[in-house]
Amino acid sequence: MIGKIIKGKSFQGCLSYVMEKSGAAVIGMNMDGKDPYSLAKEFSMSWQLRPKLNHKVCHIILSLSPEERLNNHDWKIAIAQYLKEMGFTNNQYVAVKHTDKENHEHIHLVTSRVRMDGSVVPDSWDWTRSQDVIRKLEQNFGLAAVTSSWESDRQEQTKSQIDKEIETGKATVKRQLA
Template sequence: MIGKAIKGKGARGLLEYLLNGERATIIGGTLAGNTPRQMAAEIGAIRRLRPKLGKAILHLPLSAHPQDPTLSDHDWSDICHYVAQGLGYEGCPMKFIRHNDTDHDHVHMVICRINAQGQAISDSNDYRRIETLLRDVERKYRLRRVEQPGAGSTRNHRKETTMNTTHNTPAPDDGTADTPSNANDVQPDQGQGAEVIDLPVVAMTMTTPEPKHSSKRAADTYRREQRRELNTPQYTETMRELFGERLRNIHQHTGGAVLYFDKPKVIRDNGNSVTAHHMNHQEAAQMLVRMANVKKWKSVTFTGHPDFVRAAMLEALKSGLTVVPADVAQAGMLDEVKGQLCVESVTLAGKSVQPSQLAAFRERRKEQGALDPSYTPRQQNTPSRTPGRRFG
């Protein structure tokens, strides 16, 4: 069994996500309410007893091995109470929610770290304590022993992660850490959590945001406005129209939006950058470039596996985007891709090329910087020379 301790400021958004749809079942807890609003109000009343405690909400998903026998709701509730008591949260507001949307059985524990007396419960060494408690649960219920990845390494005990593992630094503590999570779910980049191991990520970033900014503060404001646009109904409608039935769900939060496809495929939109998870290179390249065009980006930079970067460059150039290489190696790769695009455009699967097609191709190559701007193609259908006339 695996458990991840994720701490955040607010509970309302987390509860709304966990109780969204038919996948969720409330199986226990001490909170009287059964709706996100009711439970958040109860937690808010307790939090006023300790207003200076920042990350007062603990989100603790517990996931069993896919080959373990299915536990009953009563068993899961007992396990959650045992873990909460072992961590010292007895007497704290909490709720246990079971999900049935994955191939492995799992529940989500939502706990306020403040008890009825206004005391804040220490979370010191909670990683080690959770591991000890889960080993006890495995023995009691005869479950497979499944340790958290990296459990034997002390350097991973307090490590934080974001969704884009190419920048493994903590996200700002802006209260958006109430992110859905379980052992195999991809977590949106908005809070703290256990380290995600071997998470394939490829990314596309808008390289020339408009308008140009004169200060860091103005740039931050612009990025916040971009993220705010991702939380509008228009964004949801556009994405559903773009991807159709392939798009299963959209989770919108203050840090951006997460697009869920057939599990475990996920795309995270951060406003000026888009990352794809658990997709093959060609599929990720096509989907990210389509998003860039819908978002009306003009130029993009790609990061990730070289095969993805090459495929994404080709897709971007075909769609009229300008590709800005991230380094010298990508600059050389971009030249190769432009050459490949040239051959494909002229050959056109062995068919004859019309002058209009060649002219359009030359204009596109000029825009990409591959041809001398002063170059002028030879005029087609020029008058024939007069017989006997000599030209000097």
């Protein structure tokens, strides 16, 4: 399983992308709204507790390997474990499963970083914590183990390296050595 965390400012924009895509199905939430607009209004209850917080939206994508599948019941268990271990214990969230691409089962979690008591889920080193939680989920659900980024010999190119390749039309040294 691979995880990606994106922090943002707009619940409406994130929810529209996640919910209005072809093949999207809500598989879990702790809210009443039925569409991106009503859910964004509902999310405002939590972020108004911390109006000065810049990145209140936490958009998490959890993707399975192409040959793997989880049923909705198992996804719900995995989501609950992931949110709890990442510190989202009293936070509003929506979980949407995407089946828009063949052999690419994944879910999108849209959650507020602001808990309903006004405290904020810390985001420092969240990507390392996320990888640790994902390794546990892989074991719990019998999924293929993916090497954590810090254990891998291969590092992805940086944005500036990619930009330089595009600008010059030449492969960077890093790509040539890979």
